[in-house]
Amino acid sequence: MAGRFNSLKRVETIFIIPIEVLLWGIVMAPFILAVYLSFTNWSPAVSANPFDAKWVGLDNYVNILTSARYLGAVFRTTLFALSGVAIQVAIGLGLALLFYYGVYARRILSIIMIMPMMASPLIVALMFYIMLFTKGPVNAFLSLITGQNIEIRWLSSPELAPVSVIIADSWMWTPLVFLITLSGLSLVPLDHIRAARIVGASEFRVVKDILIPYIKPFILIAVIIRILESFKLFDVPVFMTAGGPGVATETLSIFLYKEGFLTLRTSYIAAGAVIVLLALSLVTYFLTRSIYARS
Amino acid sequence: MSRLWKAIRTAIAVLAAAIAFFPIYWMATTSFKLPGEWSAYPPIWFPTTPRIENYIVLFSEPGTPLRESVLQALGRGFSASPSAVPNIINSIIVAVSATVGAVFIGTLAAYSISRYRTGGLFTYIFILATRMFPPVAIAIPLIVVYSLIRWLDTHWGLSLIYMAVSVAYVVWIMKTFFDEIPRDIVDSAILFGLSHAKAFFRIVLPIVKNGMLATALFTFIINWGEYAFALMFTVGGRATTIPVAISQLQLGGGYQYGPMAALGMIALIPAVVFGYIVQKYLVVGLTLGAVKGRR
């Protein structure tokens, strides 16, 4: 029996070692270093050795939390995340219901519908970039159907650039919400739907009272995944509009990148990153705890 | 009457599919157009004579006869563009190695957590939370370390980062698979005299084979399209990957839409393969097949 115990301990510990090493080495250790740096005034422009820097306490944090540009980036990123997710859920749910009730050529249509998910964010950015020229296919199409000369400046106007980013991001991720929601729908017991109809519920009420409540957990998962990932939004706005015009599409990640890499205000950025991380970690912790408890 | 409704639903789904498909289509057609046609207005919706010069530019070295042959059509601006072949190779090397590593490490960890609850809730949350770190936060210190040990701009260095970043998804997905396996299967194997490790490799792994394949493909797609880290760690260097190469085409000499689109199409190949496999074996059948027999 003692031999068995040893082997048990060995396996479970050995299996977890590689991932711990990997994550602590590549993610946590640098992060801890970043936290340290956030309390100093180090910049690679000044010295190559991070430990040369002087301790400045919370100066970086104060600076960044009062920086209009940082706060703007936070606000903007949150806006992108929430509105993007709202669109993705609205359209994804709608399409899922459509497919649930049945469409012709279901197989082919669903394959096409999940294509956007397969491309990587940069490629999506590229696609929308060449589509949204002022003299591009989108404007040409709009001109065609309205009969007027549409010359919307999707990428170069400060008001519309964010919209373009949200559109591209939603285009890419709505299929995910669609799939998750459809999976949820397929699990709704048919008898419940039949029972609702028998007692007189109109189809609208069936959707409202039975289908949607029963798929709430699935929608919740999709929303959580999408919001958390949206906070790292980088590839699309960087490629499509380089964070602009001005700072119109500058997300947190872009702000941190520009300040950190292009102007080398490294420790300042470290503080910004730490703040973001703390906030997201708390959110993740609370949300995942409820899902983990169920498994 | 219900057939009419189905037709209406199908029409809406077709519209959605068209929206899903058009950007891909547009990029595809752009990749087969010549410079004059890229920004033509009204746009050329369907190129009647597809040209492959854009692709040849990508696959040829400057100064070679192959390159010279296409310069006539594309213009001398492309005479110095480097071949994209090294980028493609880099992407393959990095993505494949990172995926193999992440799947291996992640699967072991997922099993350990699933069966033995190793490290408790904290470890599980910790692993998932690593997805939430903004790339910039860990990149800054990591670059410092990498430059010290001269891992900057190497396949191995980048691959390691990718592994760390994508392993969380592997753990998340594989854990759900392992959760589904009844403990009895492993317990009886152990009763037969197999060690815990052997039981895992010989009995459990074959069961989740399909899940691992799906996870591997999914992870590969993520790593293949990763941009932020590649940008920060390999710009202009030898290990530059496809996404970075595409963005460089944008910056250098600007507006090289044709070759950008061509490289984008190449970048889509794994996604297409993945989509095909998924469609054949997994998701479409599960979620969409289960819904038939509805009224």
Next chain:
Amino acid sequence: MTTVDVDRLVKQYDKFVAVNGISFTVSSGEFFGLLGPSGCGKTTTLYCIAGLETPTSGRILFDGKDVTGLPTQKRNIGMVFQSYAIFYNMTVYDNLAYPLRIRRMPASETRKKVHETAELLGLKDILNVKGAKLTPAQMQLVSLGRAIIYDPSILLLDEPLSNLDPSFRMETLRHIKRIQRLLKITTIFVTHDQLEALSACDRLGVMQAGKMIQLDRPEEIYYRPATVFVAGFVGTPPMNLLEGKIERMADKLYITSPELANRIFHPQAQSVVEEDVIWGFKPEDATLSLEHVKTADGAIIQGRVRAIERTAAENIYLVDVNGKTVKVVTVEYIPLDANVFIHVPLEKIYIYSKKTGMLLDAPRRLEKAV
């Protein structure tokens, strides 16, 4: 209340014909049953009546009005499902109130009706319990309550007892019958359990492979099963069925059979035209004895007792006869492994055509008091 007419109903899925042309009428206030094994089409028939499926051909009529094209929502019927289908997220109160809220009944009236129905079914104590937390038996009663609370004209029950613990079934069935008699509601009850069907229904239809085999009162079905299939389906245990031949000997016709120790001179054998028959008898109509019975009347079968199932009231003896098992129900005590003689009185013998399975002759049962 309402009468239900099913007129030449056919339901086909691709190549599979689930219901192959059945017709029947349920009169107002009747408790009508559809009985048959899994896959016989009884549930499909019920769904067509409910409007959950559209018939391939044929009509459904409520009080003479054709409702075949009418959507489910408008048919004003109540239905209880095998899986209960209680809405998980809602409390018992909300489940019961749901049909009334759909009909925009004012809250005060709704409250009154919910309490009335809860009182009727003994649900008052659990009105605030969430649907997911109920026991199966409670769920079934809530399901019933929800089905009747809006005073529908027809009640449909799809195997309502099958998912219940056997110990709850009879009690729930009593609840259902009590409610039905109280409300005088036309009820159609689908089940595969012949005991439930025979004990509860005013009339029932036995179905097999999409067709209606026998449509009758329970006593008729029990004592005059129309086909071999029905004979072997009803009864606990069902009828013993053996193969036999009708032979002519000395100008009289006898039934012979490998299991028989004798030949049966059956008066009705004279009028039977076929040669190959299946004959049978009910387990409770036979007697066992250890000695050879001396009467020449009826059937005598010799065999060995291979198993005994004892219940509180009686014993079921499984007798091995030539490799076949014949069941006899009797209160007498016979030891295991004993060699026995089974005697079936002449008047308790059923004869069926081997070729068509149809009943050729049955005991003149109904003249006697049951």
